[in-house]
Amino acid sequence: SQKIEQNSEALNIQEGKTATLTCNYTNYSPAYLQWYRQDPGRGPVFLLLIRENEKEKRKERLKVTFDTTLKQSLFHITASQPADSATYLCALGGDKIIFGKGTRLHILP
Amino acid sequence: DSGVTQTPKHLITATGQRVTLRCSPRSGDLSVYWYQQSLDQGLQFLIQYYNGEERAKGNILERFSAQQFPDLHSELNLSSLELGDSALYFCASSRTHRSSYNEQFFGPGTRLTVL
Numbered sequence: 001s002q003k004i005e006q007n008s009e010a011l012n013i014q015e016g017k018t019a020t021l022t023c024n025y026t027n028y029s030p031a032y033l034q035w036y037r038q039d040p041g042r043g044p045v046f047l048l049l050i051r052e053n054e055k056e057k058r059k060e061r062l063k064v065t066f067d068t069t070l071k072q073s074l075f076h077i078t079a080s081q082p083a084d085s086a087t088y089l090c091a092l093g094g095d096k097i098i099f100g101k102g103t104r105l106h107i108l109p
Numbered sequence: 110d111s112g113v114t115q116t117p118k119h120l121i122t123a124t125g126q127r128v129t130l131r132c133s134p135r136s137g138d139l140s141v142y143w144y145q146q147s148l149d150q151g152l153q154f155l156i157q158y159y160n161g162e163e164r165a166k167g168n169i170l171e172r173f174s175a176q177q178f179p180d181l182h183s184e185l186n187l188s189s190l191e192l193g194d195s196a197l198y199f200c201a202s203s204r205t206h207r208s209s210y211n212e213q214f215f216g217p218g219t220r221l222t223v224l
Contacts, residue, residue: 041220044152045111045215046213046214089151096157102151
């Protein structure tokens with residue numbers, strides 16, 4: 001069955017450093033991959049979408065890569081700030097969208 | 110603010126009961142999605158409606174049903190509630206029916222507690 005894996009353990013990063021989150025998937029060939037941010041008790045907020053024929057996408061301090069051979073996406077936040085602390089979800093798009101369980105990111109001041 | 114509204118914000122009920130959750134999509138969005146989020150399962154897709162018609166179905170139990178009305182608002186009905194149904198229920202909307210390349214706008218959620 002289709003499976004998405006995100007690091008279930010929280011990631012602690014020092015302020016100002018680059019945070020890198022990983023999303024791996026199996027038994028799926030998504031045409032698109034999306035990243036969302038979720039704060040406690042709130043709905044997810046869309047960040048970036050990357051298509052299968054795109055290697056990399058950037059938006060301000062955010063960068064996403066998509067490697068369909070490795071079946072992996074990397075999500076980078078450069079010059080991280082405490083306000084970036086949240087849970088980040090990756091989602092695979094095909095006939096329907098499938099979400100990973102997310103990785104909690106803590107940016108330490 | 111995403112523009113998606115959900116009511117009620119909190120709901121506490123007993124096992125065996127039936128509840129209705131309501132969602133109003135962003136202005137102009139034709140698709141509505143329902144998700145269930147619990148601590149151990151993450152965000153689980155339940156069902157999608159597009160312009161009043163069921164478009165895609167996920168892991169939705171037979172005890173659950175949904176519909177989208179002509180004004181595009183949607184309702185999720187949960188019946189014969191069990192303790193395990195306690196979760197956050199999110200509604201999301203998007204412009205078209207293609208969930209995979211449309212960003213989804215999520216509502217604030219309804220927290221359901223079944224006692």
